[in-house]
Amino acid sequence: MSLILALLAQVGPFVTPESRPVSPLPPELQERRKADRGTDETEKPKTDLERCLADTRSKPEQAAVSAEKWLRKSEAMERARAGHCLGVALVRLQLWDEAAAAFVEGRDALAGEDPAYRARLGAMAGNALLAEGETESALDLLDIAKEDGGTADQPVMVGSIEMDRARALVALGREDEAEAALSGAREALPENAQAWLLSATLSRRMGKLAEAQAQIEKAAELLPVDLEIGLEAGRIAMLSGREATARKSWQSVVDAAPGSEAANKAQSYLEQLDGQ
Template structure:
């Protein structure tokens, strides 16, 4: 599945390092990893249910799954329409059709009984995530705020944490930075072992110039997933800003070794060249 989807803040120049970009790529990439990890709670369903089987199909052949889900949705009535629309939305998202997916997830949410707060939170959160991936943080935040209320009513910490991560990305894109930090606090509390929550928190702290806090947070992310290229990139930037050039080089070289040929490796190589430029 995102991410998910951009932090805009850059506070102060890093030693020998240019700002990553107006919309930093590391968080756009992190949005994709967040979306993939979301499967852990999106698909906790009885294996024999039609929705579970349809969601499995979206991983194997999203195009065929989209056709099957559309036929299911056309014929379905009552709560089944919510299940069918959820599967269709997942298939559309896997096909990169984020605009269509957002509308389909909303259709799924609206077909869900008002008392089923878990499903409404999940489907509303997916709709918000699709809009975020489409580059519409304001629209995403509106949907995510509604989904957050449903997640709280359902007592679903996992869904609440993922919604909080997406809310943080949307809030920073809208330059509402204090609210973004609050959202990430919620994410870390709900998902203390989620590498995305700690990586995004480290990035936000670094962009505020809070390097000690950023270092502590990126170290926690590295414990959770030492091979995550995003963690290595961010650890290197934090080290460079703190004047620890050798540590920065070590982190960026680890990204190149762990993910050769990837976009992250190309970014790491560019950082190394900037750091070592005369």
């Protein structure tokens, strides 16, 4: 096997150190929002949680202090909301362990009530630990979050959690379990391109190239213009002996976003092929 084929057999979203948890982040953790454009009177936060989360965007340190005070004096749902806000503030400060602890404290304040909110907070805690690289602890939290999501009859949430579980399981070398988790994610989220992309990546890593091809085609159908899908499609094509198709896929990534990280990676693959 050539050097490029050996490398392609392993690379992908599961093994990129800087890769993020894949489950959709809650709105308060998404940076691409309307905050920079300002808000009108109808958009101003109304609840204590909304006000606290709004503060995490502009002044996370102050929000963390306020949320900590709120947490210490609250019980039940109010305590859960305070832990939620404290965790978000700490995520913004990239204090991952502390953020996870805050989310867990909020989750545990519910004591079996509101399993959907428990699942959400547990998943956020697991994601924080994934960002810190504490994979086994993250998986423990995600397993509990999955159970809570099932109790709440929230299949979409469970599907997202399954994708995060798959990332953790791959990192722990438990690929068969990761494959099962992604199967569950695809069943719950059949229109989610990321679930199909991750499935294709894992199938390719496991040497299941026919399955990988079908899965990457579905991902591309759902999200036709996506750099990571283009990169993965090229890897699968190359490992399947279709060099011309791989070249075309990688060149499309370079053309779509010149100078981007994905384009630079695609260009490096093309240069390796040209140098063989």
